[in-house]
Amino acid sequence: MDELQKMILDYVRREYLEEEDDREIGLDTPLITGGIVDSFSMVSLKRFLERKCEIQIPDAQATPAAFDSVRSIAGLVERIRGPVAV
Amino acid sequence: MSDGTAGSLAVRVEPWTAAAAELGLEPEGRVNIGWHASDRHVALGRGAHKALLWEDFQGRERSYDFAALARLSSTFAAYFSGLGLGAGDRVCLFLDRVPELYFGFLGVLKLGAIVQPLFSAFGEDSLHTRLEDAGTAAVVTQRKHLAKVRALRDRLPRLRHVVVIDAGGLALRAGELALDLERLAPVEDFPVAATGAETPSVLHYTSGTTGQPKGVQHVHGSLPGQYLTAKVALDLRPDDVYWCNADPGWVTGTSYGIIGPWANGVTQVVLDSGFSAERWYRFLEKHRVTVWYSAPTAIRLLMREGAELARQFDLGALRHLASVGEPLNPEAVVWSRETFGRPFHDTYWQTETGCIVITNRPGLPIKAGSMGQPFPGITATVVDPHGFEPVDRPGRIGLIALRPDWPARMRGYWGRQEAFDARFRNGWYLTGDRASIDADGYFWFVGRDDDVINTGGHLVGPFEIESALLEHPAVAESAAVAKPDPMMMEVVKAFVVLKPGFSPSADLELEVMNLLRKRLSPLAMPQEIEFTPSLPKTRSGKIVRRVLRAQEWDEPLGDVSTLMDE
Numbered sequence: 001m002d003e004l005q006k007m008i009l010d011y012v013r014r015e016y017l018e019e020e021d022d023r024e025i026g027l028d029t030p031l032i033t034g035g036i037v038d039s040f041s042m043v044s045l046k047r048f049l050e051r052k053c054e055i056q057i058p059d060a061q062a063t064p065a066a067f068d069s070v071r072s073i074a075g076l077v078e079r080i081r082g083p084v085a086v
Numbered sequence: 087m088s089d090g091t092a093g094s095l096a097v098r099v100e101p102w103t104a105a106a107a108e109l110g111l112e113p114e115g116r117v118n119i120g121w122h123a124s125d126r127h128v129a130l131g132r133g134a135h136k137a138l139l140w141e142d143f144q145g146r147e148r149s150y151d152f153a154a155l156a157r158l159s160s161t162f163a164a165y166f167s168g169l170g171l172g173a174g175d176r177v178c179l180f181l182d183r184v185p186e187l188y189f190g191f192l193g194v195l196k197l198g199a200i201v202q203p204l205f206s207a208f209g210e211d212s213l214h215t216r217l218e219d220a221g222t223a224a225v226v227t228q229r230k231h232l233a234k235v236r237a238l239r240d241r242l243p244r245l246r247h248v249v250v251i252d253a254g255g256l257a258l259r260a261g262e263l264a265l266d267l268e269r270l271a272p273v274e275d276f277p278v279a280a281t282g283a284e285t286p287s288v289l290h291y292t293s294g295t296t297g298q299p300k301g302v303q304h305v306h307g308s309l310p311g312q313y314l315t316a317k318v319a320l321d322l323r324p325d326d327v328y329w330c331n332a333d334p335g336w337v338t339g340t341s342y343g344i345i346g347p348w349a350n351g352v353t354q355v356v357l358d359s360g361f362s363a364e365r366w367y368r369f370l371e372k373h374r375v376t377v378w379y380s381a382p383t384a385i386r387l388l389m390r391e392g393a394e395l396a397r398q399f400d401l402g403a404l405r406h407l408a409s410v411g412e413p414l415n416p417e418a419v420v421w422s423r424e425t426f427g428r429p430f431h432d433t434y435w436q437t438e439t440g441c442i443v444i445t446n447r448p449g450l451p452i453k454a455g456s457m458g459q460p461f462p463g464i465t466a467t468v469v470d471p472h473g474f475e476p477v478d479r480p481g482r483i484g485l486i487a488l489r490p491d492w493p494a495r496m497r498g499y500w501g502r503q504e505a506f507d508a509r510f511r512n513g514w515y516l517t518g519d520r521a522s523i524d525a526d527g528y529f530w531f532v533g534r535d536d537d538v539i540n541t542g543g544h545l546v547g548p549f550e551i552e553s554a555l556l557e558h559p560a561v562a563e564s565a566a567v568a569k570p571d572p573m574m575m576e577v578v579k580a581f582v583v584l585k586p587g588f589s590p591s592a593d594l595e596l597e598v599m600n601l602l603r604k605r606l607s608p609l610a611m612p613q614e615i616e617f618t619p620s621l622p623k624t625r626s627g628k629i630v631r632r633v634l635r636a637q638e639w640d641e642p643l644g645d646v647s648t649l650m651d652e
Contacts, residue, residue, distance in 0.1 A: 017230075018231065018232075018234060019233035021230035030360075033143045033361070033365055034359070037360075040542070040574075041611065043599070044611060047595070063391075064360070064362055068362065
């Protein structure tokens with residue numbers, strides 16, 4: 001797991017899971033289809049990524065499919081900004 | 087006969103009486119939604135017909151016939167009874183779309199108690215508001231939502247039981263109970279409560295412009311309304327496989343995700359999963375869904391993925407498509423014709439109406455973008471907003487108004503008689519929506535008549551958002567308004583005035599967004615926050631949201647003479 005993936009994973013765990021929610025979230029855990037992040041909450045996740053990674057994610061690319069796992073989110077960020085250190 | 091009301095049908099029929107007869111109901115007799123949706127089909131010899139096919143996001147399936155639905159809902163009813171719950175108690179179902187939600191819903195109704203379904207994504211504040219207002223006696227939930235309930239427990243003295251359906255291994259606290267349905271002794275013949283047409287049944291909460299959300303009180307006698315509209319407007323037939331996208335935390339998910347279809351003895355499929363176009367198409371194909379009740383936001387999300395994706399699946403079983411929640415844009419009707427070979431039919435109704443009241447019903451030519459015509463048995467019109475008289479010519483915009491004489495209409499706002507009475511003028515129920523009627527009797531939606539925000543088909547009240555915003559230490563005052571959005575129709579935008587010592591920043595914006603998402607719900611989270619030095623106010627100091635809204639919609643500001651000077 002690289003730094004970017006770890007940062008996203010930590011954020012998702014911290015912000016989107018309740019205290020008693022003991023589901024394990026990994027790189028490929030379905031976030032949208034799994035009901036952890038919904039289409040409304042994607043906006044705050046997108047805002048977090050844009051701020052932290054200093055990028056602009058075009059709305060057309062912020063699709064439920066692109067946000068459905070930590071791995072796919074990290075891939076989207078990498079494609080937009082290029083593979084630089086966090 | 088014609089009643090001479092603009093927009094109503096020329097011939098007035100009394101379909102509800104016929105529907106009641108089809109359901110075997112007798113005037114002034116007993117009616118229980120829980121029994122009619124399950125045991126009645128067993129009594130009619132259809133106990134082996136599939137009632138529910140449930141699938142989760144990992145593809146795990148569970149299937150239940152009507153005999154199982156009757157038994158499991160009775161088992162729930164007996165369990166609740168054993169907890170000392172009974173007639174009139176409010177029992178909240180704070181659950182994802184798991185099978186227990188459906189059994190619990192019918193079980194509470196069989197018991198004669200009032201079922202209060204709440205959207206499981208609600209945060210602590212939203213949950214507390216609704217449980218406190220209803221004086222809820224029991225909450226049924228899952229371990230992943232338990233923390234939110236626990237956080238409120240001390241502030242809810244009337245909450246006697248918290249029932250956890252998947253507690254296995256979890257250390258429970260006082261007043262918390264583990265319910266493992268598979269380990270409970272099955273109950274075949276629970277003595278169903280002798281409920282009548284006016285016995286309270288379902289309590290749904292909905293938002294208004296002012297104050298906290300209100301509990302909309304429905305009754306068991308709503309059944310002919312949901313039964314007939316599901317049969318006619320959704321064109322449900324006994325051998326259909328039907329999919330309603332709505333969560334039972336909202337009225338569509340109960341009137342047309344439980345009551346209407348099961349009163350018709352139809353097989354329902356439920357997908358407990360978030361949105362994925364591919365996943366949805368695969369689900370439609372796999373289960374050979376014939377009737378699909380969806381929402382414009384979902385349809386627009388599917389449109390964004392392209393028709394090519396849809397064509398990769400065999401969706402040939404689809405026979406009828408319908409939509410609800412917000413006006414269906416004409417492009418979506420055209421797209422669905424091209425993609426699925428049939429159009430989505432827009433349906434219009436509200437939490438308060440309990441059932442579809444204006445619709446593009448099968449057989450009626452669709453005018454793309456129109457809401458359709460009043461459902462037979464509904465007298466609908468558009469009234470002027472001052473005298474509350476029906477408009478005198480086609481095309482004139484006014485308030486959609488309904489004669490309050492159909493069975494599924496609300497019977498009150500929980501504990502708020504004054505708010506309920508305010509919805510009626512001149513013998514009409516005022517929906518709060520604006521529309522016009524054309525020369526052919528079709529209704530055309532214009533917008534809300536208040537500050538309520540319709541986001542993705544869900545109504546969000548600005549007061550609840552503004553109250554939560556004030557919980558943030560940096561926020562001095564705020565206003566929440568609707569902002570146009572190509573997918574959700576409207577999204578929440580918040581204007582925030584910061585306290586001295588705080589400065590606007592991206593970090594602060596994200597912090598405030600996440601606060602509202604967690605305390606209220608993802609729906610209520612502002613998709614944009616604008617930090618501003620001041621808000622428009624009247625000279626008496628009241629914040630004027632309409633000015634901010636007009637700015638967002640690029641509309642005229644209207645009369646600003648009463649506003650306070652900057």
